[in-house]
Amino acid sequence: MGYREVVLKSESSRCLLCKDAPCANACKNGVRIDRIIRSVNFDNTEGARYMLGDNPCAGCIDGACMQACNRAKFDSPVNINKITDIVSREEFVPEYNADLTTDLCGVKCENPFFLSSSVVGSNYDMVAKAFDEGWAGVAFKTIGMFTPNEVSPRFAELDKEDTAFVGFKNIEQISTYSLEENLSFFRKLKKNYPTKVIIASIMGSNEEEWTKLASLCEDAGADVIECNFSCPQMVGEGLGSDVGINPELVYAYTKAVRKGTKLPILAKMTPNITSMIPPAVKAMEAGADGLAAINTIKSIMNVNLDNFSTSPDVCGKSSVGGYSGKAVKPIALRFINEMKSDERLKDVPISGMGGIETWYDAAEFISLGCSTVQITTSVMQYGYRIIDDLKDGLKRYMKAHNFKSVSDFTGIAESNIIPADDLDRSYICFPKFDRERCVGCGRCFVSCYDGGHQAIKMNDNQKPVLYGKKCVGCHLCKVVCPVGAIGSGKKVSKTALNKH
Template sequence: MSSLFNKDISINEYVSGCLLCNEAPCRKACPYTLEADNIIRSLRFENKAGAVNKLPHPLPCETCADKACIKACLKGKINEPVPIDKIMKAIAAEPKIKEDDVDLSIDFCGVHTENPFFLSSSVVGSNYEMVAKAFDMGWAGVAFKTIGMFVPKEVSPRFTALTKENLPFVGFKNIEQISDHTLEENIKFLKQLKADYPTKIIVASIMGQNEEEWTKLAKLMTEAGADIIECNFSCPHMTGEGLGSDVGQNPELVDLYTKATRKGTHLPILAKMTPNIGNMEIPAKAAMEAGATGIAAINTIKSIMNIDLENFQSAPNVEGKSSVGGYSGKAVKPIALRFIRDMKVCKELKDAPISGMGGIETWADAAEFLALGCENLQITTSVMQYGYRIIEDLIEGMKLYLSSQGYKRVSEVVGKALPNIVAADELERDGICYPKFDRDKCLGCGRCYLSCFDGGHQAIKMDEKTNKPMLIANKCVGCQLCGTVCPAKAISPAQRVMKK
């Protein structure tokens, strides 16, 4: 793969410090009208090829002495401004990639979509104005925020984030419920959206409290112009028995309410699955057997975000109290991918269309979901953090990736990774990959030594003269923990050899 798609680039630390401002001062200050903000944003979202393609030639940063962009950087009011000139110069030598004619359109549940990127059912798609803005920017569809027969009484505040070291947003927790608009208001939103954006796809997410409500809601959403109905069987914190994840954990209720929904519509039906269960295939099979067209997965994970050790309260803090809520964001991606793979290798579900979600931030995240069999993608938490504008890099990054790999259609990568995820007993166990040390890159920090000794097999020692790591081969098991923790990426797997 081209180095343009290498995530381990030296400028990551600089790029991650950017505040990703709205109407960025750096861009306004540049006398050469360089799109520094867009370029840095592309780098942040792993779209390095797109960033390189945006660079002008010759690069004005090479001769600019004023550095007005750096002086205008708001990050400087916190600590140090982003070294914009260094970032631009670092990628200027990279070759540009031609964007071939790549087709991002894909059919999902019998519905043709212009690209696989949808807003997922949440606050990011909860009224006409919001969704219209997203459609105008390039999003292909929306799973509108879940509509019910009642308006919930919400709490304040209801969002919080998990941080780690200098990372401000590892995971995200919410205790928000379904739409806070009336049924009549939501129907009006859907009708107007379909009238104004007839080629965009509207997924009406619904949640009833009994069979009659599921049937009625399905009928009303069909009449309002929805293209697909999504049954929310998975909201982790609904205040009421027989709602949300209580349904998704009960195959009998999934069966009952899917059948009730089918009575009210001829449209494709997605059953949205809860991850708060050990085996997602069980309720997923129940949904498909009861008349669902496809599966949406995963919804948020039940969580308690933190405990404040001064007052022993948790967040979101509502007058000193909190509750179990839904965990989302980049941190849940591995969990989402596992559930999706499990369903795609289940013989009863292998042909079921899947709308994947859970931690998608970049085109690369999206491509991983596609590679495990998804044909549609839904995104919320990244939009809440960065805005609808992420669609620009999702589309551009996906097109450039497909172009670089010789693909003509996004559908060509669907399911490509499935043969490579196998049962543990099928993995090769007679060979070993020893670590290979790049002495030029090695900083001599000793992180590999510490991790190997305290968390591995004591197979590394530090050379007294060079302060660089040395392998003790007869102790090494090839686990590659050392390479995983190396901050300089100076350790990689060597060629596999047979065990003695």
């Protein structure tokens, strides 16, 4: 990553991603600068370059877009001129219509992108808007035989430095609409959007309820049933993640659901367990057709050191809730790989979720074996509009790698996840310093000395120098470099090094 990429990311991240963006409305050349910046923020720089076209911004002298920028009301405006200048230097890649269709337990999906079961898909109007914008389907907010009495507030975020929403916590329960209202949403959606996929997420408190809910949802037009065995903040014994950690209960309730429907069944797994394999296997034995993973992680967040409450703060109290957002993605990928590595589950369809914000995140899940992906937290932050870059970015990735369909790279990364004992430990890969790009900040020195192996010194020009005899090739220096001036260098066998 060079200077331009660093500047582009840092400046674009300052954008507020406004609704009805004043910068775009002020542009006399009709440049959709809001869409361009949004594409940059969602790892779709190629798409941003395509939208910019012949760069009419190059001749702009009045800077009306920057004058209209909402950020200027409390800070300096986003430097739109710099963003468009950097984007314009990218290679122009025409639009590419790759085949994004995929399959979920035999149900055809126009693309892999679904809303996951949550507030983002909780009534007709919301889901209809998402369908109109291009989402393939929805896992509707979980329904049951009861409606919960919710608390307020029920959301909180975890931030780091200037980045909000590194993590997100909720203490929300299942749908607050009545069962009949939810079933009416299904009927209307299926009538008006017959090609879209409706996953009915259900939760019962006993076998009879699971059977009844499955039957009612099938009659109302659902395409798939998702068993919520994993919600971490349900009130009441035998609900949510209390089910998911009990393989025998998973078996009994999945069997009850199968009794009530002929539709494909997904068992939604909880990450609040050491291994998902035992309950996942039991779900398949009981008649499930696929799995969904992961649900949110049990968490406590943001202790207020003045009054010692935690967030979300409900009259000075809170409770254990579900943690989601970008920070949980590595955990989700680990669980998905674990299930795909088991002989009994390797061919089972998985709908993946957990920390997906961009097309790149989604492609990672697909490469580890997921045929579809589900998204909530990113939609809560940025809206349904993110589907534009999810689809466009994935298409451009597929073109670059000559993938004709999503199935061409589904599970392609699985073989590269191997046991730790099987990793090649015969060499050291030394870091490589680009001293032209290096700005002399010394971050690599500080991290290597205080958190590594004291293998870096700074020369008289405040540039890093590697002390090879101490370097173990951990690449901490590469990870912390803020300007991308450290890369992977030469691989040297440990045998050769020991001879010296």
